[in-house]
Amino acid sequence: RLQSLNEAQALVQRLKKPWEKAYQMTWVEPILLFTVKASSEMGLFAALETRPKTPDELAKTTGTDARLIGRFCRILAVNDIIGATDENAYFETELSRAFADPDGLVNGIHHSFDLILPVITKAPAYLREKHYDSPSDGAHPPWRTFMDSPDLWTWFREHPDAHAHFNSFFAILRAGMPPWTSMFPPTKLLKDFDASTMLSVDVGGGKGGDARHLAAAVSSSHPQARIVVQDQPEVIAAARESKDLPSQIELMPYNFFDEQPVKGARCYFLHSICHDWADYEAHQILMRVKEACTPGYSKVLLLETVLPEKVQDTNPRAAAMDINMMLLFGALERTERQWRDLLEGAGLKFVRRWEVEGNAQCLIEAS
Template sequence: MSSSVDLSLATRASNPDAVPKLVQELHALQGSMQDGDEEMRHQLVVKTRRLLQSLLTPREQMLQHTWADPGLNAALITGVDVGLWKLMVNNGVDASQKVDALAESLGMDPVLLGRLMRHVCAMGHLEEVGQDEYKLTNFTKSLSLDVIGDGYLALLGGIGRSPIEFYKFLRETNWRNPTDAAHTAMHASYNTDLPNCFEYLRSVGLGPQTNHHMGGYRQGRLPWMHPSLYPVEQTLFPGADTSPDAPLVVDVAGGLGHDINEFKKLYPNHPGKLILQDLPVVIQDVQGLDSSIQLMSHDFLTEQPVKGARAYFMHSILHDWPDDVCQKILARLADAMKPGYSKLLIFECVIPRTGAYWEATAGDILMMTQLSALERTEDHWRQLIEGSGLNLKITKFWTSGHSDVENVIECELA
């Protein structure tokens, strides 16, 4: 028996029956929320999204996805690229600012700028003071920060076609789960033979912006070495070689050094030395790190030059690669580890079997469409690390017990 959906369904609130209960739950949660309570804030975000989706009609949601969000992205990317948000902050973070004056300073057509800012305002990200006159919100203020704003240039402006055209890639690959790092939706969308999206972004002049985003998306999350997440002073320091040249932590593919620098600030009296590794093109851009941190050019697919470190650390590295490449990376590290002494610490998303958080699932789609890679469940992590003949075992998944997207996956030689 065939069935069909009546068109009237698309013009009514999606789930009006859920609204009263959601409003009550939001009121109850708000009443018990305290500043800095991230777990409560996450619950409020999830329920607020459900409330909005219950109130919106399917027609409105379609227009938001296909009109409003792409239009907002166009305006935000342009604003970052032309320096609009930085200009407005420099003019006064809480100042009322006219489109004509901003356009003159930027060398832009005021009609064009006015149309873009009007949509940003309509989407809730500028405060309208009068006709063609606006004030910044906290969100648009934050776009002046490179670690926030540059993500729009890199991920949307640089490689944003990949998820949009993913369906074309799937048609060509017969709807198979992507697992080939050399053949991704990004390669197809941008007709490039470069090894991966990072190389492509550098080739189009967006390398620094990509590095800024790498440091920006994790802001506000607990750092891996925070005592409530991974107890460094109880797990790494006891038994560590205390000689000055003994490697304590090797941050493998650590980018611009955000993690290793934070470790140094939190544990200034650590034993041994800290080492930051990445490709030469990344290491040459490193600035502002503690002078005691050693910088080292290294490709993680080649032999690990630092042998017998207390800990080899990787943050959001393995999610960039399908399993076959990850096994090669892990094998290089296992070869360098000292039995009974070295630890491998992997700081990555661990998706639960049910009730996944949207940041985790969004990251999974991003990895799939750009790199033919993935965010992994606990079961998949065990399969990758312990079931691939790598002589490694997982000793513990460390979490703070809140809505953490990332866990510390502690491994040792088997």
């Protein structure tokens, strides 16, 4: 499916003339983004049903102007976000149903307005002032200039609604991806596992989503294997409120720039941690992990994007995320060569990559 989708998208791009591409980028995509946000906030998506409705019917349901409804529905329909009949009545689609859920994908649209759009409007001037030097200072990333805040996480604490949009959107994205245990067989961790040690330490593991996957995979054969989830105190406090946390999982406040308190675990797992940091800071994070490892026993697993060495093989989403990481953190998405260099610089050995179709990320095994 993914190969067919990529080939179809590549064909469409080849068929477009330059002015058509520019028109799409300049007017269609930004206006569509605005329309989806406004339509969500006015209740349009929630008002749609499988039965086609006229703009007058939708206006009555939402308490809004039928003329505005009609104009919004036109652009939504021609972009296949909602369905339309020959009589200009409108009905729901799989995508519009997703946008109707206030806890669902629409949070990605809100996130764009909260964060992405404010940042990219200021980025050109910033790069001009810096003489187009590629940002790579994790201590002073472009973000600090754009948003007048020391870092993204401080800004999120000051803007809880924006943080909620971000968390909800990424939870939906991760829920749609295969679990990391489908890439890396947990049996490789269980082989020669010493039950007196932690099976896994999930560094920066949030509320424990990845740890739950591991717990489910090993609970029948090794019900006493212990898994630690580490994150900032406020994240751990929120995780403690969960009523269904597996008994194998322990929660621990921790800053990954500090000495790792759990020594000699079978595995140290980091999901999308290093891509938030420039090389200097990422090196420091991995050094703390390396110092805690037992040589010949501990494994380091990184669930991260690995950019292809050939540009033409790169997924557009991964290329865009690389720019996003640069603007927010002075960080980057890395190629396999760059990951090898980063790991080796921290005294770790790159062992291999694990991947499955349908997951945008790879699992990097190191020791």
